Amino acid sequence: xxxxxxxxxxxxxxxxxxxxxxxxxxxxxxxxxxxxxxxxxxxxxxxxxxxxxxxxxxxxxxxxxxxxxxxxxxxxxxxxxxxxxxxxxxxxxxxxxxxxxxxxxxxxxxxxxxxxxxxxxxxxxxxxxxxxxxxxxxxxxxxxxxxxxxxxxxxxxxxxxxxxxxxxxxxxxxxxxxxxxxxxxxxxxxxxxxxxxxxxxxxxxxxxxxxxxxxxxxxxxxxxxxxxxxxxxxxxxxxxxxxxxxxxxxxxxxxxxxxxxxxxxxxxxxxxxxxxxxxxxxxxxxxxxxxxxxxxxxxxxxxxxxxxxxxxxxxxxxxxxxxxxxxxxxxxxxxxxxxxxxxxxxxxxxxxxxxxxxxxxxx
Numbered sequence: 165x166x167x168x169x170x171x172x173x174x175x176x177x178x179x180x181x182x183x184x185x186x187x188x189x190x191x192x193x194x195x196x197x198x199x200x201x202x203x204x205x206x207x208x209x210x211x212x213x214x215x216x217x218x219x220x221x222x223x224x225x226x227x228x229x230x231x232x233x234x235x236x237x238x239x240x241x242x243x244x245x246x247x248x249x250x251x252x253x254x255x256x257x258x259x260x261x262x263x264x265x266x267x268x269x270x271x272x273x274x275x276x277x278x279x280x281x282x283x284x285x286x287x288x289x290x291x292x293x294x295x296x297x298x299x300x301x302x303x304x305x306x307x308x309x310x311x312x313x314x315x316x317x318x319x320x321x322x323x324x325x326x327x328x329x330x331x332x333x334x335x336x337x338x339x340x341x342x343x344x345x346x347x348x349x350x351x352x353x354x355x356x357x358x359x360x361x362x363x364x365x366x367x368x369x370x371x372x373x374x375x376x377x378x379x380x381x382x383x384x385x386x387x388x389x390x391x392x393x394x395x396x397x398x399x400x401x402x403x404x405x406x407x408x409x410x411x412x413x414x415x416x417x418x419x420x421x422x423x424x425x426x427x428x429x430x431x432x433x434x435x436x437x438x439x440x441x442x443x444x445x446x447x448x449x450x451x452x453x454x455x456x457x458x459x460x461x462x463x464x465x466x467x468x469x470x471x472x473x474x475x476x477x478x479x480x481x482x483x484x485x486x487x488x489x490x491x492x493x494x495x496x497x498x499x500x501x502x503x504x505x506x507x508x509x510x511x512x513x514x515x516x517x518x519x520x521x522x523x524x525x526x527x
């Protein structure tokens with residue numbers, strides 16, 4: 165039986181829906197809200213699965229990420245999949261019923277960034293779950309039709325939702341320039357670090373070192389592509405990496421990682437930690453190291469779909485917890501459970517076929 169058959173529900177759309185809403189003080193409540201109407205060029209998606217990102221937890225715990233501050237109630241969640249149940253004007257009605265992975269952003273197509281293809285850098289982009297824009301922890305969302313990417317029935321709803329963090333990994337490894345026979349050091353064995361390791365393996369890297377303060381996470385990294393997993397204070401055992409990708413956001417990890425990059429190598433900052441940090445400028449200059457960052461992604465969904473459908477990247481194996489919409493508070497705390505990797509919320513309820521795999525600990 166395909167995922168589409170397993171997880172399909174009635175196509176009847178009501179006038180209101182349930183949504184998990186975060187208040188500025190950090191409290192979460194499930195509220196009734198009107199079902200959004202698709203505007204011209206939009207599709208209405210019944211949300212199937214939503215991956216929990218560290219940014220979601222950060223908004224709840226700290227109320228802000230950089231300049232983005234929770235000043236009004238907001239719906240979290242930007243890693244989402246679902247099924248199109250209605251379309252706006254100008255969208256082919258044959259898309260109704262299509263299973264999709266949602267690319268959770270609305271760039272302004274008229275900006276210079278969007279016109280040159282860097283729509284992730286559009287200064288006017290509206291991104292799911294970034295204040296004041298609501299996200300996907302609700303039963304329905306709307307998105308531009310071009311950003312609702314079809315997925316085959318061989319891809320689970322969970323994997324389709326995780327195309328989003330996979331896209332971050334694709335963008336990071338692409339910036340790092342890692343290729344056949346290359347080497348990369350990755351700091352942080354959370355979901356993004358593990359996805360970077362998987363993508364680097366697909367890209368042809370033969371040396372993939374993943375470091376983390378947690379020995380358990382380092383061990384897990386070997387399952388997802390790492391060829392070696394040194395402890396942070398032993399990373400110097402392997403110098404001369406072609407690239408360093410920081411997926412931790414820890415200033416100490418960034419400084420240590422830069423020191424292990426060969427002359428002419430590349431450093432890619434992905435993790436969101438301190439807004440300001442000290443860097444070894446003379447080392448960067450003397451080695452002519454290229455230093456860059458990753459801000460989300462652009463044009464990555466077709467690559468993500470190919471990597472998953474071909475079996476070269478495993479997303480299903482990263483899911484370690486499942487929750488209903490009433491349990492979003494617990495889902496946001498799942499990252500504190502030893503051995504946890506990725507929690508997924510089902511706004512319509514965890515499917516019966518997965519109920520025996522829903523837990524309060526690691527699968």
